[in-house]
Amino acid sequence: MKAALFKNKGDIEFQDTAKPKIQDPLDAIVKIKATSICGTDMHMYHGLVPFEKNHILGHEFVGIVEEVGNHISRVKPGDRVVGTSTIACGWCFYCKMGYYGQCDNANSNKSSAYFGSPAKAGGYQGVQAEYVRVPYADTVLYKLPDEITDEQAVIMSDIFPTGYFAADMAEIKPGESVAIYGAGPVGQMAAFSAKIMGASRIFIIDEFNSRLKMAQEHANAIPINFSKKDPVKEIMKATNNDGVDKAIEAVGVEAHTGLIENIEETLNLEQSPAKTLRWAIESVRKCGVVSVVGVFSGNVNNFPIGTLMERNITFRAGVCHHRKYMETIANLIKSGQVDPTYVLTHRYKLKDIDEAYEMFDKEKNKCVKELIEV
Structure with missing residues (x-):
């Protein structure tokens, strides 16, 4: 598959890399339709947080489920889904309390876990790619109703819940x-x-x-x-x-x-x-x-x-407990109370991800949020 790979400080390249596979019965593989760039990504992009070479950045995504593990029951292949940017199991002490951003099972470092993360946040591969492996898919993935567009769903992944x-x-x-x-x-x-x-x-x-x-x-x-x-x-x-x-x-x-x-x-x-x-x-x-x-x-x-x-x-x-707010955010969008796409000021293709990073980094007076189409 193609993905945006981190090479060095300020250097993101669109290259071939291995397509992810199911590693656990609680996994799902999602074919990504759209993603975005977040301010958190820029911390790695600028070298402020140690980040592994050839790791994939990004934690906001909407896509189509392609494959699920044997223990997944809430989503199935063909479902259009949005993923919560933080990763949570759904059953540990913190998840049961609604503190999904501090899941004990997703990260053993006593901190939050998210896609496109450095080692201290779980080291999960990111979503600025054609496919992503989603751990704990029954909790992380939210099946989208027809009334919510892909553009709206990307904003549901992180910034609206946060x-x-x-x-x-x-x-x-x-x-x-x-x-x-x-x-x-x-x-x-x-x-x-x-x-x-x-x-x-x-x-x-x-x-x-x-x-x-x-x-x-x-x-x-x-x-x-x-x-x-x-x-x-x-x-x-x-x-x-x-x-x-x-x-x-x-x-x-x-x-x-x-x-x-x-x-x-x-x-x-x-x-x-x-x-x-x-x-x-x-x-x-x-x-x-x-x-x-x-x-x-x-x-x-x-x-x-x-x-x-x-x-x-x-x-x-604190870190947002994204899963806790997904239904609330979805209802606000479905009811017509808000169309959050007003924050999307720029659109790019995944192959042009390097240009998207440069725009997001240097043109803050023009650029608020970007939609990256895959």
Whole structure:
């Protein structure tokens, strides 16, 4: 089969590789119809996370089941399915609690497991390919109704559930105010999720006007360009100096972080990746909630733990439990409440994956989310 293989930092090549086979009775083989590129992929692409040469990246996909293992009962060959980007067995302690993002059986490293992952996250092959082996297929695969298109399904695979999870983790209630840091794909879905949960005011913070405009149009969000205005001051001014009820951080460590940014982080300067975390904490009211779905790893310097304690702020962070939200997201799309494809700004063929990575990496003011057709 053909696949996008990681060769080295900044080097993805479309080449032949072995087609996956059933390895376990709980596996399925899926012929992929469409996939995408996520900010998490960029961490490996830029060499920020160790990644094996000739490994396949990507964790968002929709496709057709081609083959199933002997113990699979919920899907069959010919079914059109979307895969959850995180991998979960469905029966361990954490899965039974609904914490699919922390499945004990999918990853022995006491962390989440996902497709296109480094060794510490299970080392699973990714989905930027013609085929993928899906472990625990009865849990990971969701059979799609005819009303949901392939384009919508790709967004169901990760960014929509993650944005919804961010809003759910913040426990947004009708009438509350919310600040969302980051207007990328997950931030867009978090803003829309806050809207349908009844938030009265949604502030969206980013440096790219095109992304701010998208959130304004689809989630009635109030845009704040942090390159022009101090977001904390703007939010305080708009909330009678109280702050918002809830804040969501959907940025994490920027995937282009390099030597200069690392030095700045070490010295606790303004460009530290902790900046958005600090803003989120500083802009939320006393007894408010900060919800973090932006991807961080290791330690973050200058973290204001004292502010959290002194102001009784609840701080929650984590990997989305995708499987938990699939039915909810599917119903939102089927009912016509949302067509999440508004975040898809670019389309590519899998053979042009290197161009897609370059666009996603360097043209953030133009590119929000890409559809990669296989």
